Amino acid sequence: MNYIGIIGYPLSHSVSPVFQQAALDYHRLDARYVVWETREDRLEDTVRKIRREENWGANVTVPHKERVIPFLDSLDGDAPAVGAVNVIYKRGEKLLGTNTDVYGFLQAVEQVGKFTPGGKRAVVLGAGGAARAVVYALIKSRVAFLAVANRSPLRAESLLGDLGRFAGKGQEVMSVVLQDAVLEPVLRGCDLLVNCTSLGMKGSQQDQMPLIPGLIPKDALVYDLVYNPAETLFLREARKAGARTLGGLPMLVYQGAAAFELWTGKKAPVDIMFEAARSALG
Ligand SMILES: NC(=O)c1ccc[n+]([C@@H]2O[C@H](COP(=O)([O-])OP(=O)(O)OC[C@H]3O[C@@H](n4cnc5c(N)ncnc54)[C@H](OP(=O)(O)O)[C@@H]3O)[C@@H](O)[C@H]2O)c1
Structure with missing residues (x-):
């Protein structure tokens, strides 16, 4: 065996x-x-x-x-x-x-989400291990704009300190603190919003979401890396707001x-x- x-x-x-x-x-x-x-x-x-x-x-x-x-x-x-x-x-x-998380993320967003990141505006919530793979994948896919929002802003800065160097000409990358008031202007015109925090996961964080429902951009693809439950509170609110959604599975x-x-x-x-x-x- x-x-x-x-x-x-x-x-x-x-x-x-x-x-x-x-x-x-x-x-x-x-x-x-x-x-x-x-x-x-x-x-x-x-x-x-x-x-x-x-x-x-x-x-x-x-x-x-x-x-x-x-x-x-x-x-x-x-x-x-x-x-x-x-x-x-x-x-x-x-x-x-x-x-293989980089590949997994891109396959999911392109094949299942029917979304091509190149030239688009993306916002990533979270700056942990999963966010690293997602940010790298999005930069390599040549998003035009990428903001990384994290509760601990130093962690988001450090992530971009490591990965921002892969951004080429015409790509704007920035880090912000994960707060509703700060996110509001950043989310304007957003095409892809990805939750890489653990908020919404089965267990003690299941009834939490990373931002208030009123900030969800209804024209964006809202993608939650959390896969258990299959539809998180964040995705449920995004669906109600009229956005397309994609879960972590x-x-x-x-x-x-x-x-x-x-x-x-x-x-x-x-x-x-x-x-x-x-x-x-x-
Ligand atoms: N679908 C998939 O294939 C896949 C793959 C990998 C991960 N995931 C999922 O992605 C999620 C994150 O995984 P990870 O490996 O990146 O974990 P991690 O390295 O522990 O990072 C956790 C992230 O969540 C944030 N966070 C935790 N509690 C928070 C709160 N109360 N308020 C605001 N932010 C909070 C952390 O912010 P701070 O830095 O401020 O603590 C950090 O950004 C997990 O749910 C995991 O299951 C899915």
């Missing part, structure tokens, strides 16, 4: 085991996708375990996407630029870290599909993964 795991803490709400196992079973692979719940002080040990022959790799999630980097042999794809790893895979004896499945192909060398059965993820969320 072979294993792939998800490394994070806590992991009780993860749906990755369900849809990744569905993909492994579809290809009749002798492998199980398991939960490797890991606190920070055990992270190095868990990563070392992946080196054993029976293990094919791992997903990495909150709070370890940045701290896992020193324990890997090298980074590739978008991981060095983003500064975060969500997938560990093996090539020969080497443990490589990559980032497609990004989760697409990042997982790219990871699956790195671990197994097989084509990811994306439809089966979607179906399994949707039924796991109820």
Whole structure:
């Protein structure tokens, strides 16, 4: 038996085991996708375990996407630029870290959201690990304007300190504090509004949203990275305001599909993964 795991803490709400196992079973692979719940002080040990022959790799999630980097042999794809790893895979004896969240976000926004970011105005709420992948994806897709709004403004500044250098001629990027009065002018003419905060997530933050409903731009695509519940309070209010909406599930499945192909060398059965993820969320 072979294993792939998800490394994070806590992991009780993860749906990755369900849809990744569905993909492994579809290809009749002798492998199980398991939960490797890991606190920070055990992270190095868990990563070392992946080196054993029976293990094919791992997903990495909150709070370890940045701290896992020193324990890997090298980074590739978008991981060095983003500064975060969500997938560990093996090539020969080497443990490589990559980032498929960037791909997952863009696939979801383009394929499911039917939205092309190039030349558009985008506002990203949040400046954590997920926001890093989203901001990098939007800058590389050549948005014309990008504002990153975060409760702790220093974190948004630091994010743009790292990623703003990828902006080219004619691209404007700025950071602001996540406050309704500050956001009001920033949201005028906004084409894409992305929630990368954890507000709205199942649990203690479920009945919270990142801005007041009156500020939701009705002509924008409103995209919430939170996938559980499938429709967050923020998306419900956006829908009521007349905006198009997109939930976090497609990004989760697409990042997982790219990871699956790195671990197994097989084509990811994306439809089966979607179906399994949707039924796991109820
Ligand atoms: N769909 C997908 O594939 C996918 C992928 C990755 C993540 N996600 C989701 O995206 C969300 C963020 O994940 P992450 O990895 O970026 O987490 P993270 O690194 O912990 O960042 C959390 C973000 O939420 C903000 N926040 C938390 N509580 C807040 C509050 N009460 N008021 C205002 N802002 C608040 C934080 O602001 P401060 O900096 O001020 O603390 C920070 O910007 C999670 O819900 C996660 O499940 C989805």
